[in-house]
Amino acid sequence: MPRTSERRVLEAASRWLAPAAVFLALALALDQWVARGGAPMTIPRPLDVLHLLLREQATLLHHLGFTVLTAGYGLLGALLLALVIGVAAYAWPRVEQPLLGYGAVLSSVPMIAIAPILSVWLGLTLGTRVLITVAICFFPLLVAILQGLRESRASEQELFTVLAATPLQRFRLLALPSAMPFLFVGLKIAAPLAVLGALIGEWNGAEEGLGVIMLNAMFGLQVQRLWATVVVACIVSSLTYAYICVIERVAGFDRTAQEAT
Amino acid sequence: MAGLSIQNVSKSFQLDGRSVPALDGVSLELEEGQFGALIGPSGCGKSTLLRMVADVFAPTAGHIAINGAPPQQARRDHQIGFVFQEATLLPWRSVLDNVRLPLEILGPGHVPARSPEELVRLVGLGGYEHASPSQLSGGMQQRCAIARALVASPRILLLDEPFGALDEVMRYRMNFELLRIRAQTRTTALMVTHSIEEAVLMADRVFVFAAKPGRIVDTLEVDLPRPRRLGTMDDPRFNALVDHARHALFSQLPHEIDHEVAHAENV
Numbered sequence: 001m002p003r004t005s006e007r008r009v010l011e012a013a014s015r016w017l018a019p020a021a022v023f024l025a026l027a028l029a030l031d032q033w034v035a036r037g038g039a040p041m042t043i044p045r046p047l048d049v050l051h052l053l054l055r056e057q058a059t060l061l062h063h064l065g066f067t068v069l070t071a072g073y074g075l076l077g078a079l080l081l082a083l084v085i086g087v088a089a090y091a092w093p094r095v096e097q098p099l100l101g102y103g104a105v106l107s108s109v110p111m112i113a114i115a116p117i118l119s120v121w122l123g124l125t126l127g128t129r130v131l132i133t134v135a136i137c138f139f140p141l142l143v144a145i146l147q148g149l150r151e152s153r154a155s156e157q158e159l160f161t162v163l164a165a166t167p168l169q170r171f172r173l174l175a176l177p178s179a180m181p182f183l184f185v186g187l188k189i190a191a192p193l194a195v196l197g198a199l200i201g202e203w204n205g206a207e208e209g210l211g212v213i214m215l216n217a218m219f220g221l222q223v224q225r226l227w228a229t230v231v232v233a234c235i236v237s238s239l240t241y242a243y244i245c246v247i248e249r250v251a252g253f254d255r256t257a258q259e260a261t
Numbered sequence: 262m263a264g265l266s267i268q269n270v271s272k273s274f275q276l277d278g279r280s281v282p283a284l285d286g287v288s289l290e291l292e293e294g295q296f297g298a299l300i301g302p303s304g305c306g307k308s309t310l311l312r313m314v315a316d317v318f319a320p321t322a323g324h325i326a327i328n329g330a331p332p333q334q335a336r337r338d339h340q341i342g343f344v345f346q347e348a349t350l351l352p353w354r355s356v357l358d359n360v361r362l363p364l365e366i367l368g369p370g371h372v373p374a375r376s377p378e379e380l381v382r383l384v385g386l387g388g389y390e391h392a393s394p395s396q397l398s399g400g401m402q403q404r405c406a407i408a409r410a411l412v413a414s415p416r417i418l419l420l421d422e423p424f425g426a427l428d429e430v431m432r433y434r435m436n437f438e439l440l441r442i443r444a445q446t447r448t449t450a451l452m453v454t455h456s457i458e459e460a461v462l463m464a465d466r467v468f469v470f471a472a473k474p475g476r477i478v479d480t481l482e483v484d485l486p487r488p489r490r491l492g493t494m495d496d497p498r499f500n501a502l503v504d505h506a507r508h509a510l511f512s513q514l515p516h517e518i519d520h521e522v523a524h525a526e527n528v
Contacts, residue, residue, distance in 0.1 A: 153349070155345045155346075155349045156349055158312070158345070159343065161315075161316075161317050161336075162316075162317065162336065162341055162343040163339070163362070163363050163366050164336050164337050164339060164366070169365075169366055173351075173362070177351065177353045180353070253353070
């Protein structure tokens with residue numbers, strides 16, 4: 001059917017091509033501005049940054065691997081911890097409010113200030129960096145899980161009462177599936193945060209990782225290199241978000257996609 | 262005794278430290294296989310009574326027996342089917358998996374009299390087994406909820422305004438669907454409704470409620486022949502029963518209504 005395929009092309013164009021074109025135009029304008037000498041020296045030519053990205057991709061990818069590893073472990077650790085504590089709070093509702101209180105206070109502690117102290121206490125190890133990442137990702141996940149586990153409607157609760165479901169069945173068949181869309185919202189917030197947490201961990205001392213390159217470039221006034229790491233960090237953060245979206249869709253918890261079919 | 266027996270049941274709720282009576286001394290009987298309907302104004306405690314039969318909460322006073330057993334036991338023995346005003350389907354499950362839910366809770370030892378697949382076809386959802394609830398219309402969702410309520414072969418089916426959210430034509434269609442399904446399963450049923458016509462069309466006995474506090478003011482024996490059809494509503498006896506129920510329903514408030522009308526016209 002030519003009509004639908006035509007519309008699909010138009011949709012793809014409006015979704016991808018138009019933003020890409022705007023981005024390209026801005027980048028070229030910036031490039032011209034810097035080339036003519038009107039910009040401050042902290043802004044490099046985008047084409048130079050691109051050039052550096054291509055030239056040093058092997059090094060960047062090598063260091064990126066460590067950052068992604070830290071972020072991945074940290075996100076997974078935060079998810080497991082939030083699940084355990086969230087389920088415990090579901091089982092004993094009395095602890096939920098105090099828990100949220102402590103969580104809110106702890107999450108408001110600026111990690112960038114605490115990270116050096118943690119590094120002094122625990123050493124400059126992968127474990128410390130993962131712990132910093134866990135601390136940053138934990139609270140959004142906990143809030144999402146607690147909210148999700150309480151999300152079922154009153155009539156759904158009555159249904160399970162009439163069906164004489166055991167508490168475990170109520171959890172497994174009602175509370176947990178109800179919580180899944182919320183869990184994915186939490187993961188979408190936490191995944192880019194995990195990359196940030198890994199970077200903060202690496203700033204505080206590591207031998208390898210994108211954060212190390214970032215820090216070295218900053219102190220060495222290597223402007224193009226610094227911006228190159230920023231671009232890589234942005235791309236990776238966006239990809240973690242996209243990755244969660246893909247898992248959500250494959251697992252069948254993407255309600256918007258369901259309703260569209 | 263078989264069937265449903267409600268003896269002198271009262272229920273009051275605590276509201277701001279005060280005890281507010283919702284139901285006061287309600288008694289009714291249904292024989293096994295009979296269809297009862299509860300009609301009355303909003304807030305007269307009909308839904309509350311239904312939930313006490315289902316053991317969602319307990320009465321303040323009085324006795325309820327389902328086939329001779331208290332509601333707690335009937336519920337634990339999975340003898341109760343309940344249809345809510347909203348279909349209350351789990352959105353992450355397909356139609357068939359929603360109908361299967363009570364069997365999953367019962368465990369693998371239970372062999373249903375009718376398979377979930379058969380019930381899905383019985384309520385007219387054949388071909389939609391793997392659809393998600395969001396893809397169904399309101400009427401289809403409610404049919405799915407009825408299939409779910411029947412899958413564990415309950416001894417009593419409780420319906421809380423099951424078709425209240427549907428338009429008139431769809432509601433009559435669902436009424437006859439439900440009568441057809443029940444003619445095959447022969448389950449005792451108790452239905453709450455706002456509609457006098459629906460109550461008389463479906464039921465063997467209609468219990469007319471008054472509010473504040475909720476109580477039964479009249480009981481109608483509906484001796485119209487079964488199976489009931491659209492033509493049943495042309496029967497003079499049907500209309501006489503509807504008129505009777507309407508008079509019973511409004512007998513408590515004519516003065517209030519007359520007063521309000523007079524007041525409205527004077528303003």
